[in-house]
Amino acid sequence: MGEVNMKKYWSSRIKNQQPYVFGEQPKDKKYIKLNTNENPYPPSPRVFEAIQASLEELRLYPDPACSELVSAISQLFGIGEKNIFCGNGSDEILAMAFPAFFEPGRPILFPDITYTFYPVYADFYGLDCRTVPVEADFTIPYKKLFNSPGGVVLANPNAPTGIALEPDMVESIIKNNPDNVVIVDEAYVDFGGRSAVSLIDRYPNLLVVRTTSKSYSLAGLRVGWAMGNENLIAALNVVKNSFNSYTLGRPAIAGGAAALRDRQYFKTCIDKVIKTRQETAKALKGLGFNITPSCTNFLFVSHEKAGAEHIFKRLREEGILVRYFKKPRIDNWLRITIGTEEDMKAVVKKLEEILRTV
């Protein structure tokens, strides 16, 4: 059957749609898995207890307002419950924010090197986007994000570069887009970035998006949230209730809330990841790698003598998965998630061996 027939029933919206390509989730064997920025440590023990308790009423629909989770977020950040929106992972929140705030014909701005899901959302909803090239050192020329015709999406810290913008630069982007929404995607902020959340009272156009997938070790549970002016939150609720009223199940609401409440455990995990990142960066510099300054749970690295694709393939053969993006400007770079100290020692050792043979 030819291409045309296979897509006979597809809408014109999706016939040419290029979907997002996620990092591989292999099932063939056990890898040291450093390709999708998961946390190497398990979630707080409180999460398991909370999920266990949530199963008692599994036959009943979950609370569509996710009140328990909203309450935990409200307490953690000292913001109102009306300023919070929960979603089935931060990707879902972004997927709802694009149609809520952006308009066809009014281009959205974001850096050329950033999370590759942003242009996919835009395409899906028929929105235009315009990319701003990052500098040679991958820093974002933030003034070029001022006065966007349609809105801004800013990953801060940025991925896959790991680089964070200073808070005053983020604020100036928000301030200089008074008529459009600025989404600040803070998926990695807990590992060393500085959050824009304290600005939501002053800027009605700011939406901060978070996830529990990285810093709370809950990638497998699917819990994200957004914080912003209540009029933005109301818009997200319109989209949600035009799509799926019950996006978070009972285990997700209870488990997410428990993770957010356990501050001691969170801090311990974050500190360990940051310490391992610093040690790994030092070791990789010793091997001659270039490394961007990371405020995240990954390192973005490049080597003059060995091609990134070659290293990627060799590591894979050795049972270590990292992320390689075959894309302009970054096709000689690798993104390596910070695993346990032991994981990273193994990576450094393998890289040393690989470099010896090039």
Next chain:
Amino acid sequence: MGEVNMKKYWSSRIKNQQPYVFGEQPKDKKYIKLNTNENPYPPSPRVFEAIQASLEELRLYPDPACSELVSAISQLFGIGEKNIFCGNGSDEILAMAFPAFFEPGRPILFPDITYTFYPVYADFYGLDCRTVPVEADFTIPYKKLFNSPGGVVLANPNAPTGIALEPDMVESIIKNNPDNVVIVDEAYVDFGGRSAVSLIDRYPNLLVVRTTSKSYSLAGLRVGWAMGNENLIAALNVVKNSFNSYTLGRPAIAGGAAALRDRQYFKTCIDKVIKTRQETAKALKGLGFNITPSCTNFLFVSHEKAGAEHIFKRLREEGILVRYFKKPRIDNWLRITIGTEEDMKAVVKKLEEILRTV
């Protein structure tokens, strides 16, 4: 602040969007909750064990292909894995199917009395719809769903009426829409309807949508799936990967699969609900209620002497929640979910008292 300012940052897509209104999920006190068609029995004990085991790797992303769940569905229905798509509840699947298969300017047909989320999806994606009035007895004039300009959505059994179309009528709708997709939403089919799933091999335009929320007692977990020709499934995957690649968390995949595998438990629950439905229908007829022939886990009832809204309010005061839709044609009807035998005896008793005072 006026209406205009509150919506300053809202896209034109959502400014006039009317979201879906779900049945209330009260937290103020304990009700006999018969308003959102939840199953009165807990899920299979196997579900709890499976969720427990799934928590071991909660720090890792879930399998985006939901292979374990797909495999359970494949075995249950004897269909290929490429014919299956999983979603975060069947609402999410519908929300992805509308943009996958329907086209602006080519109206989608569905009955005027049906699941009220259908027109909401259509509006959100800028799709047109045309409703076909059901007969006075709420049966669907199925021939009027032939030759749709853009596609058909058919809840079978229908909600909130509970009435099922015969399989040959469903097949003739599919056959008479060769150029458009027919979505058959079988959320309630396990309670006495007959599925169209055996037709997916013969009709490349048929998509059957299912949920674990009702017959598997898993409303709180959020697991649904679709079955159809692999080209339709491929289209749904394009939408999914343009929206959120990881829609089901680890507990949902494991718990959903375990529920589907436990056939004995499933059959026992279904039989109990059907038996209670029959007893309740008989008792309500004895009280003078009109009842549509239900193939679902609810009864759609009306009484000549007492208004539905009055009964709804009185029941609520007495701690019993049922569903009342203040909508044309059905504003003198109530949808009452089948609870336990005890729940239903309490409802019948209260209705008897209420009728005595009108």
